[in-house]
Amino acid sequence: MDTVTHTLFGMTLYGAIDKKNESKEMKKSLIVATMVGSQIPDIDVISRLWDTEGLYQMWHRGITHSILMVPIWAFILTALCTLIFKVKDYKRLFFISGIAVFIHSTSDLFNAWGTGYFEPLSDIRVTFGVIPIVDVVFWVIMLTAMIFTRFKKKNSYKSFRFAWVLIALHISIQSLQGYFLYQQYEGKYDQLALSASFVPWNYTLIGKKADVVEITDDALFLDADHLYTLHSKENTILDDLFIQNPDARTLYKWSPFVVIVDDEEKVGIYDPRFYMDGESFLFEYVEK
Structure with missing residues (x-):
């Protein structure tokens, strides 16, 4: 809190x-x-x-x-x-x-x-x-x-x-x-996390299956609202990232699961539970 x-x-x-x-x-x-x-x-x-x-x-x-x-x-x-x-x-x-x-x-x-x-x-x-x-x-x-x-x-x-x-x-x-909603989504994903919304009785479900992460807002008494579909570069080797940015190693250990970014500009990881408006505030990376 x-x-x-x-x-x-x-x-x-x-x-x-x-x-x-x-x-x-x-x-x-x-x-x-x-x-x-x-x-x-x-x-x-x-x-x-x-x-x-x-x-x-x-x-x-x-x-x-x-x-x-x-x-x-x-x-x-x-x-x-x-x-x-x-x-x-x-x-x-x-x-x-x-x-x-x-x-x-x-x-x-x-x-x-x-x-x-x-x-x-x-x-x-x-x-x-x-x-x-x-x-x-x-x-x-x-x-x-x-x-x-x-x-x-x-x-x-x-x-x-x-x-x-x-x-x-x-x-x-x-x-x-939150427990009932978690149970409804659990079978759809390999990994699942729950994050309560600031609005009472509303939750965000963050599910990862293979290299795809889906973020959905849901409540027991309302229809689900799919927010984002994210793609994680699961085959990326992260050793250099962890050496150059120790915070990334800690984030990888701390988070239930992460999304891996590997593009022309940077390689990094972020916690999708805190993803909003195109980015997560828990994002650790190094530029290429």
Whole structure:
């Protein structure tokens, strides 16, 4: 998910806690636990500073987003709160911090970018593609809860808890529809990827069979709309590309499948899940 959504997740998690009898120090600790916990897996963006081998695509949403890192991040945040605010409710802080980190890492599984959810045990990028990276439904639910609690401050945490119920329901509906569509297309292709549209209940299916990639917009309750047919030069040897452009090797490993370009001007690869208006923004190539 995008940074704004993760921030709203943290605010909504903080709002869902009943803080009526908490001290000021504990409330500050809970803010750190929820807000920092909702962002800390994305600390991997600083790896750009020392990436000289084109590995950032694998590092971002890699080990820092692993499910195995949840208790480690929770421990770090609990220790931080204990040192700064001198609070001693370790178990509760650890639990809340862990929930915040878990929501971040797990929510990122549902969009097309995916995460290294099981690193370092596996470097497979887990992606479901049933939620867009920026989901306005999430924003509407959480912002509505915040606005509502401005007028109804008594037991306001209940409104935020209800918001989490709606978020879970939205994810479930999106996931079920995406699953059914995926099943309908799976038999037609050798490889298939799903990417949710910004419009709720609409999806893009990207299927590859031999050297042909087809991109189709579809929804359970609407007719399919074929968008593009792409041709991949599957017989192209990519060794020189990988040597001259290390980012291309990383993209090849990171993507479920790629389209290979080999024409008079360039040789390269791109991820067709992000193809729009004649190009993909994940395109790595070298000029001939």
